Amino acid sequence: MYSKRRNIRKHFLTLMIMISALSLIVGYAGSTGSVKAATDHEELEHSLVLVSEEVKLSVVSITTVKVFKHPSTGGGGYHGDRGRGHGDRRGRQKNPFDDFFDKFIPKAPPKGEYKTQSLGSGVIVRIDDGTGYILTNNHVVADMDELKVKLNDKREFSAEIVGTDEQTDLAVIKIEGDNLVAAKMGNSDVLKQGQWAIAIGNPFGLNHTVSVGVVSAMGRSGVGIANYENFIQTDAAINPGNSGGPLLNIDGEIIGINTAIFTRSGGYQGIGFAIPVNMAKAVLRDLIDKGKVTRGWLGVAIQNMDASLAEQFGVAVTEGILISDIQDESPAKEAGFERGDILIEFDNKPMGDVNQLRNVVAQTEVGKEVKVKVLRKSNETVLTVKIGEQPSDLFASSKSSIGRDLGMSVQNLTEELAKSFGFEGENGVVVSAVEPGSSAAQADVKEGDLIKEVNRKKINNIKEFREALKSAEEGKDILLLIRRGMHTRFVIIKGKVE
Numbered sequence: 001m002y003s004k005r006r007n008i009r010k011h012f013l014t015l016m017i018m019i020s021a022l023s024l025i026v027g028y029a030g031s032t033g034s035v036k037a038a039t040d041h042e043e044l045e046h047s048l049v050l051v052s053e054e055v056k057l058s059v060v061s062i063t064t065v066k067v068f069k070h071p072s073t074g075g076g077g078y079h080g081d082r083g084r085g086h087g088d089r090r091g092r093q094k095n096p097f098d099d100f101f102d103k104f105i106p107k108a109p110p111k112g113e114y115k116t117q118s119l120g121s122g123v124i125v126r127i128d129d130g131t132g133y134i135l136t137n138n139h140v141v142a143d144m145d146e147l148k149v150k151l152n153d154k155r156e157f158s159a160e161i162v163g164t165d166e167q168t169d170l171a172v173i174k175i176e177g178d179n180l181v182a183a184k185m186g187n188s189d190v191l192k193q194g195q196w197a198i199a200i201g202n203p204f205g206l207n208h209t210v211s212v213g214v215v216s217a218m219g220r221s222g223v224g225i226a227n228y229e230n231f232i233q234t235d236a237a238i239n240p241g242n243s244g245g246p247l248l249n250i251d252g253e254i255i256g257i258n259t260a261i262f263t264r265s266g267g268y269q270g271i272g273f274a275i276p277v278n279m280a281k282a283v284l285r286d287l288i289d290k291g292k293v294t295r296g297w298l299g300v301a302i303q304n305m306d307a308s309l310a311e312q313f314g315v316a317v318t319e320g321i322l323i324s325d326i327q328d329e330s331p332a333k334e335a336g337f338e339r340g341d342i343l344i345e346f347d348n349k350p351m352g353d354v355n356q357l358r359n360v361v362a363q364t365e366v367g368k369e370v371k372v373k374v375l376r377k378s379n380e381t382v383l384t385v386k387i388g389e390q391p392s393d394l395f396a397s398s399k400s401s402i403g404r405d406l407g408m409s410v411q412n413l414t415e416e417l418a419k420s421f422g423f424e425g426e427n428g429v430v431v432s433a434v435e436p437g438s439s440a441a442q443a444d445v446k447e448g449d450l451i452k453e454v455n456r457k458k459i460n461n462i463k464e465f466r467e468a469l470k471s472a473e474e475g476k477d478i479l480l481l482i483r484r485g486m487h488t489r490f491v492i493i494k495g496k497v498e
Contacts, residue, residue, distance in 0.1 A: 407438015
């Protein structure tokens with residue numbers, strides 16, 4: 001009996017030792033996982049810190065000054081408070097943020113000549129014999145009278161515009177100085193959705209601000225910002241002042257140039273857009289070497305295929321590009337393109353939509369002979385086209401600076417813009433830019449407004465907008481019917497119409 005009890009005790013002790021050992025093993029494995037997680041977290045954090053440090057001297061703050069002549073006395077459309085409590089400050093203690101808002105929110109301009117100041121960002125991408133070339137946005141520097149660049153080490157430089165490209169909203173400026181540091185250029189063609197995206201710039205003048213997100217999507221088009229759109233979408237925070245700054249990957253390489261946000265409030269709402277660095281590289285090279293951007297050209301009017309069009313043309317494909325017209329004396333005309341051809345391949349690359357074809361053709365070397373595959377009456381045909389140089393006035397009708405004396409530019413209301421701004425089923429033109437201090441700005445016209453009527457005449461496109469302005473009596477008030485969000489109202493602006 002004693003021996004039996006001793007064996008039971010022995011087996012029990014053995015079992016307890018095994019359970020303890022198993023617990024130790026499980027505990028060790030769990031702690032190892034925690035250590036690994038902590039290590040991964042620290043490595044990621046360290047990588048983000050390194051990226052911020054490496055580009056600190058490459059990302060710059062850009063200050064621009066525009067000189068205006070204001071014919072009337074004060075008053076008018078600039079509202080000093082902007083909802084910030086700025087009007088009457090009597091009887092209240094000065095808010096420490098007043099100076100901040102005073103700096104970034106313009107007031108009614110005085111009579112005579114005055115200056116307005118704007119802020120943006122840029123990134124040094126190339127250095128040649130003490131000259132630093134900076135990539136930024138066209139809308140940051142175009143038509144400005146003064147241009148200053150400030151580095152993170154507090155040095156300031158007068159900058160010179162090398163060239164601008166409105167069609168991609170890119171610009172190159174340069175500064176002369178010692179010990180300039182260029183950031184590394186990456187490859188946007190290998191980006192994948194979900195990869196890290198790091199935006200660095202100077203939002204609201206707050207120097208070297210870093211925000212982190214991911215690549216939310218690629219190949220975004222139809223946004224209405226530029227003629228050539230192939231944007232990287234990111235949720236890394238981008239705000240006013242970030243424009244022109246770099247979007248970086250986790251290795252600190254530039255993958256894009258931040259250019260715009262989608263917003264209904266005027267501030268960041270989780271959707272930002274950056275121009276892919278590979279598109280920027282081509283613009284950079286052309287602007288430095290030639291002073292202008294040279295693009296390839298076919299000379300065709302195109303539209304996307306859909307199921308209804310496919311049925312009408314008796315084809316099974318719903319992807320591809322329908323050739324709706326061919327310009328006389330164009331490369332496409334000489335190559336034998338016909339109206340009704342459905343383009344499915346360009347230079348051995350499948351083509352799915354209009355935006356893809358437009359970007360690929362534009363980046364093709366002028367003079368290169370390219371094989372193009374089309375469906376013609378359901379049969380595949382291969383054409384050889386010699387790419388021409390895009391005419392400088394190709395996009396003259398798509399955007400309009402008419403009303404520059406009014407201080408605004410407009411563009412046609414596309415389907416994509418209508419969806420973005422909630423203007424489905426509406427008519428009119430969209431305000432794409434408003435100059436600070438201008439007559440349009442004083443009348444409280446804003447970017448994104450839909451102009452539906454000019455002097456009580458309905459308008460549907462830029463051509464009608466232009467004709468309505470030209471028919472207005474010189475020196476008379478111009479009455480606009482504007483929709484903003486869900487509200488429609490009349491505004492009156494003054495300006496000389498040429």
